[in-house]
Amino acid sequence: MAEPQAKANGLKGRDVEWYGGASRFELELEFAQALSNPLYVQYLATQKYFEDENFIRYLDYLQYFREPRYLKFLQYPGPTLRMLELLQQEQFRKDAISPALTQALLENGFEAATAGLSK
Incomplete structure (x- = not known):
């Protein structure tokens, strides 16, 4: 997801760790669902x-x-x-x-x- 989507999900811009364009939360979410x-x-x-x-x-x-x-x-x-x-x-x-x-x-x-x- 792009940064605007992360902000819409309640994630704060500079408080978010980014890895290859995805936030840590997004990566953990994807893994948990897998x-x-x-x-x-x-x-x-x-x-x-x-x-x-x-x-x-x-x-x-x-x-x-x-x-x-x-x-x-x-x-x-x-x-x-x-x-x-x-x-x-x-x-x-x-x-x-x-x-x-x-x-x-x-x-x-x-x-x-x-x-x-x-x-």
């Missing part, structure tokens, strides 16, 4: 991102999207927030590499495929 795609989460698992403590802390940091002032920016809030929640669980991060889990998430949705996991 997590609603089980195939992307499986890719991250295959690349061993879920074994990196810094990355796990970053996933925890992204929980700020639960706040109403940020939640309104999510295009798919249900799947995005559910995946952020699931990724807080070590066992889910380990299981995310499984094609069977990915297929279940794609076919049955987040609630049905993860019914046995704690919420």
